[in-house]
C-alpha cells in the first residue's frame with residue numbers, strides 16, 4: 475500500500491497526466507455525538523464501586539486508571555468519552571497521556587482527511603455532514619433518556635457543569651429528519667472551504683460567515699444522507715455538467731457508527747433501506763442517461779469494525795466492500811486506497 479500523499483504530490487510517477495475530466499467526490503463526514511469518543515476503548519481501569527450509576531464508577535475513589543472525569547465501566551475499561559474534539563476551544567481529555575488532545579475520532583478523522591484526501595488534486599471534492607442546526611451556543615440543553623441528570627452535550631465534561639459544553643451545532647432533533655446537509659458544494663477549488671471545517675478553530679461568537687467547524691452532535695442518518703447525496707447529484711451536480719457522459723461520480727461515507735435513525739424491528743440498522751439508498755445512487759439516471767454514483771464506505775472505530783451492514787452498503791453502492799480502521803494510519807491507508815481506485819479509473823477524454 476502506498477504511503478499517504480503529500481500536498482501536490484502525484485500518486486504515482488508512472489501514471490499518465492491527470493485526466494481533464496476530474497472525478498467528483500462528495501465526502502459525507504460523520505458528525506454524530508460519538509465522534510467525540512476515542513476510536514476504541516484501550517485504557518484499562520480498576521472498578522471498585524458497589525452500585526454504580528449507569529454501571530460506571532465516576533469518582534476517583536471508586537475507580538482508578540482513567541483520565542480525570544472519565545468513568546471506569548463494568549468491563550474494566552475506561553469510557554471512550556473525551557468531552558471534546560481536539561479543537562482549540564474544545565480540546566477534550568487526553569486519554570493516551572501523550573500530552574495532546576489528539577484522542578477523539580473527530581480529531582483523527584479530520585487529520586486523516588486533511589493530510590490524505592485534500593492533497594489529491596486529481597479529484598474535485600465537496601463536503602456533507604449529518605444535518606445539524608447552527609446558532610450561538612445552540613446546543614446548550616438536552617435530556618439524556620435513562621440518565622438521572624440533565625446533560626448538555628457530548629462536550630460537557632463530567633459532572634456536566636451548566637453550559638460548559640455548549641456548542642454552536644445541534645444535531646439532536648434534525649439529524650434523523652433531514653439526513654445529510656451540504657456544507658461545501660463539489661468544486662475544483664473547494665479545498666480551502668473544506669479545510670476550514672477541519673482546521674480545529676472556529677469564530678466565536680457564532681458567525682455564519684466566519685470560520686466554522688465540524689462538531690459531534692446528533693444521530694447517525696446514513697440512509698438519509700445517502701438520499702440527500704442522491705438529490706444533490708441528481709438535481710445539481712450532474713445536470714449542469716457538460717462532461718457527465720465521461721465523469722465518474724462518488725460518495726465517500728466516513729462513519730463511526732451504524733445507522734441510528736432508520737432501524738429494523740430488532741433495533742439494528744434497516745439493512746434493506748440502507749442498501750436501497752446506495753443502489754439508487756449507483757443506478758441514478760439523469761436526463762435518460764446512466765450516471766452512476768458509486769459509494770465508498772469507511773467504518774472508523776471499534777463500533778463498526780468488520781460491520782456486515784457497512785459492507786453491504788458498499789456492495790450495493792458498487793465498491794464491493796467497506797474499509798475499516800481504528801487509528802489515523804489505518805484511516806489514511808483506507809483513504810489512499812480509495813483515491814488510487816478512483817484516479818486510475820477509465821475515463822473517456
Ligand SMILES: [Ca+2]
Nearest residue numbers: 568570574576
Ligand atoms: Ca492524547
Ligand SMILES: [Ca+2]
Nearest residue numbers: 670675686687
Ligand atoms: Ca474551522
